[in-house]
Amino acid sequence: MxxxxxxxxxxxxxxxxxxxxxxxxxxxxxxxxxxxxxxxxxxxxxxxxxxxxxxxxxxxxxxxxxxxxxxxxxxxxxxxxxxxxxxxxxxxxxxxxxxxxxxxxxxTDRSGFRRAFEETLGRDAAAGKPVLLLGAGGAGRAVAFALMDVGVERLMIYDTEQARAAALCADLIVKSGITHGAFVADPKSAARTAAGIVNATPIGMLGHAGMPIDDALVRSEQWVADVVYTPLETQFVARARAKGCRAMTGGAMxxxxxxxxxxxxxxxxxxxxxxxxxxxxxxxxxxxxxxxxx
Missing domain, CATH: 3.40.50.10860 (Leucine Dehydrogenase, chain A, domain 1)
Incomplete structure (x- = not known):
């Protein structure tokens, strides 16, 4: 009832x-x-x-x-x-x-991000392509599995706590049998090859000002996604849009x-x-x- x-x-x-x-x-x-x-x-x-x-x-x-x-x-x-x-x-x-x-x-973060991604950027934006994920905490873990759901070719994970990124990579392998995830010690080289970059850290949220990655590493042909929605247009998203990137805010998720x-x-x-x-x-x-x- x-x-x-x-x-x-x-x-x-x-x-x-x-x-x-x-x-x-x-x-x-x-x-x-x-x-x-x-x-x-x-x-x-x-x-x-x-x-x-x-x-x-x-x-x-x-x-x-x-x-x-x-x-x-x-x-x-x-x-x-x-x-x-x-x-x-x-x-x-x-x-x-x-x-x-x-x-x-x-x-519900995993399904929420996946549906938002498919609706906003389209599954083809990540399927068969390398993606850089910033953040391996609770939100990052859900996003990582959601990106695997849409068929990323290689998921590169960066976290300031390297052990946390390594643990997430290990879980992706053990729990889903996926072998194309890797943690990176420095996001610079990963950003150069990534089709898209996802921010799953609190950086950019009200009270956590700043950029999760050096703006110079974001290229116009890439897409970006953010899980933060306070504010809706984070500095990360705004600067990427200004370069011509396709962008997904945290709103749809x-x-x-x-x-x-x-x-x-x-x-x-x-x-x-x-x-x-x-x-x-x-x-x-x-x-x-x-x-x-x-």
Whole structure:
């Protein structure tokens, strides 16, 4: 039986400007559910840790929570069950709390990035081609598997923590039998051969200003993609567009991963086109307000 009311939320750092509440609460209203989406930002909830916030959500009767950086990998040991897909990725961004209060982890970042990529840049942009991935954390892990899903010829992974990039490469081989992934110690040579570059780090997000890679390494014939959507047009995306690159912002991924998460929350398939319209309107308003404050 579908719930008439539902409490869900998001646990993470630096999430004050998240558009998840707008997306999910509109989808709840459209489905006839009295739903509330609550942000739990560890930057503001001083002294609160992931484990205590999960416990509080379970006690308060939450139906589910989304998980974002820096907790997508750290949450796994705290769960009662992890879906096969999330196990393969090695990261969780959605935790459903079942009627017996068990915590079940899923990953909708992988499917969200894949669908966004196919919709925005097209599968052929990566299929059979070398791609450079910046970042091997929770988001990077999901993106890596999504890029494998669309058939990259070679995935080159760079992370400032080299051991993390090497671990992701090893997981790609062990968990999917793929042998054409490699970690790189320096992105310069990889960027020269890459058909496209994906930023899966927080760099460029509000509060994490800067570029994830030297702008001089991005060429006009390449495409770029970013998982960041606060702001929607990151410096990385803006500079690449200025060079003539095809570019994908983090907006489409946000919408598609949210749609998949909503289905896990409710069992209902949301109207993705409506979610995109809601996102675009909310994002434009948010970014205008942020620009006015700058």
């Amino acid at each position: 579908m719930r008439k009311s539902m409490l869900v939320g998001l646990i993470g750092s630096n999430i004050t400007n998240s558009l998840s509440p707008v997306l999910h609460e509109d989808a709840f209203a459209t489905a006839g559910i009295a739903g509330h989406y609550h942000l739990m930002d560890v930057n503001r909830l001083k002294g609160r840790q992931l484990e205590t916030l999960l416990a509080a959500a379970r006690t308060a009767g939450f139906a589910a929570v989304n998980i974002t950086q820096p907790f997508k990998e750290a949450v796994i040991p705290l769960l009662d069950e992890v879906s096969a897909g999330a196990q393969q990725v090695g990261a969780v961004n959605t935790v459903v709390i079942d009627p017996s209060s068990r915590l079940i982890g899923h990953n 946000c919408v598609h991963q949210a749609a998949d998460a909503f289905q896990l929350f409710t069992g209902l398939v949301p109207d993705v086109r409506r979610m995109r319209r809601v996102f675009d309107e909310a994002c434009a308003g948010r970014d205008a307000a942020l620009a006015a404050m700058a």
